[in-house]
Amino acid sequence: RPEEMEAAFEDYGVMINSGEFTGLPSREGIERVASRLREMGKGGKTVSYRLKDWLISRQRYWGAPIPMIHCEKCGYVPVPEDQLPVRLPEGIRDFRPKGRSPLADVPEFIETKCPVCGGPARRDPDTMDTFVDSSWYHLRYIDPRNEEMPFDPEKAEAWMPVDQYIGGAEHATKHLIYARFIHKVLYDAGLLKTKEPYLHLFTQGLVLKRFFWCNHCLRVVEENEIEKGIHKACGNPIEERLEMMSKSKGNIVPVGPFVEKHGADTARITILFAGPAEKDMEWTDAGVEGARRFLNRIWRLYSKHRDKLRGEIPDFDPEKLSKEEKDLYIALQKTIFEVRKDSSEFHFNTALARLMELLTAMSRFKKTDSPVFLRSLRDYIVLLAPFAPHLSEELWHWTGAESSVFSNRFPEYDPRYTRGELTEIAVQINGKVRARLQVQRGLEEKQVLDLALKEENVRRHLQGKNIRKTIYVKDKLLNIVAG
Numbered sequence: 080r081p082e083e084m085e086a087a088f089e090d091y092g093v094m095i096n097s098g099e100f101t102g103l104p105s106r107e108g109i110e111r112v113a114s115r116l117r118e119m120g121k122g123g124k125t126v127s128y129r130l131k132d133w134l135i136s137r138q139r140y141w142g143a144p145i146p147m148i149h150c151e152k153c154g155y156v157p158v159p160e161d162q163l164p165v166r167l168p169e170g171i172r173d174f175r176p177k178g179r180s181p182l183a184d185v186p187e188f189i190e191t192k193c194p195v196c197g198g199p200a201r202r203d204p205d206t207m208d209t210f211v212d213s214s215w216y217h218l219r220y221i222d223p224r225n226e227e228m229p230f231d232p233e234k235a236e237a238w239m240p241v242d243q244y245i246g247g248a249e250h251a252t253k254h255l256i257y258a259r260f261i262h263k264v265l266y267d268a269g270l271l272k273t274k275e276p277y278l279h280l281f282t283q284g285l286v287l288k289r290f291f292w293c294n295h296c297l298r299v300v301e302e303n304e305i306e307k308g309i310h311k312a313c314g315n316p317i318e319e320r321l322e323m324m325s326k327s328k329g330n331i332v333p334v335g336p337f338v339e340k341h342g343a344d345t346a347r348i349t350i351l352f353a354g355p356a357e358k359d360m361e362w363t364d365a366g367v368e369g370a371r372r373f374l375n376r377i378w379r380l381y382s383k384h385r386d387k388l389r390g391e392i393p394d395f396d397p398e399k400l401s402k403e404e405k406d407l408y409i410a411l412q413k414t415i416f417e418v419r420k421d422s423s424e425f426h427f428n429t430a431l432a433r434l435m436e437l438l439t440a441m442s443r444f445k446k447t448d449s450p451v452f453l454r455s456l457r458d459y460i461v462l463l464a465p466f467a468p469h470l471s472e473e474l475w476h477w478t479g480a481e482s483s484v485f486s487n488r489f490p491e492y493d494p495r496y497t498r499g500e501l502t503e504i505a506v507q508i509n510g511k512v513r514a515r516l517q518v519q520r521g522l523e524e525k526q527v528l529d530l531a532l533k534e535e536n537v538r539r540h541l542q543g544k545n546i547r548k549t550i551y552v553k554d555k556l557l558n559i560v561a562g
Contacts, residue, residue: 142206150193180204290330344467415492524551
């Protein structure tokens, strides 16, 4: 009963007071009503889009000039096709708009002849929203030097659609709608063979930073204006907020000074390691310091072994390596496998975590003349390059290479030693972990026990004791009960 309702019922229910449709589940009833209206020629189902007209003109210098000419006699006429594209004039010193486009103040550009009557006329001074260009620039990239047409349809057929589009979530209601619209217009015109412009979409998170806000003064407050949580100027409490970086909020990090002090690679590592790329991340001083420490550890390791980076790396058989060498080789293979996999899935934070683990393993490795160590040093630079390109490029040239680090193929992993083939078994003695074994999956208890008894730390803790029993959880745990 309506008088007993406390809130609107928003779910699907049962049709009432609906004539022949009364008693039907409302989802089915809606379809039946729409079908009947269509049969009667009085209505039917339709989709209502919340679309608005797109005003593409801008009073800016940067942008594609609108190819229209104003003639007092002929009216508004298009620029002839043989005069396209209309190019922006060069040598402009003042780009600032003064209530109208800066192009309106360039006589040699604005003044022209009418293509219809030949009389004096004026070009349209406005430029198009740069979203117009970005709606089809991927098509121009495949044929950038074509002077006859925007792009060759045959090249578009070979390359389109775009495999991966990366952009902010805010593009979903603007740029992506425009790009899809223009792509479909070109498809309908027969210039494209693909109905959609992009196969996959990835939207990255925002970079957030804390700032202080005074609700009384309605402005951002600097730390030196605060004492014990109170705004010294007005005596009111301060509110700490976490929001997207913005000049108006005063919570931005100026790029120039930051790069000058910390380097661009530090900024990249800070952002990529902060969390999943699709999630918002908080920019903190602790994050910056952690990125710097990581890069400094790499620099120190490579500076220490710089003389070993040049020359050919001897071949070796992984099955004939010492235990220490094999452990490092396995760590390298697992890292290559994980970095390739995580990067392809945009899990850059976990890829960096793998690189940090491998760095620790290399730093602790003692046989630094081993070909395994030399191979690890060399491959590590290439693995690091997408994340810290400037440092990687410098280290790569230490190897004596004349080409860029990015001219190399990404390292391939040995499938015999990747995560899918190996497992780590914790070896416990009376419940305390004394060793960890990297072994093939599926080993039986006796095989694992034999390997465990070769571990120095296991033998030391079993000295003078008898093994009473073993508890084995396959591929995970071996607990030796001794006394």
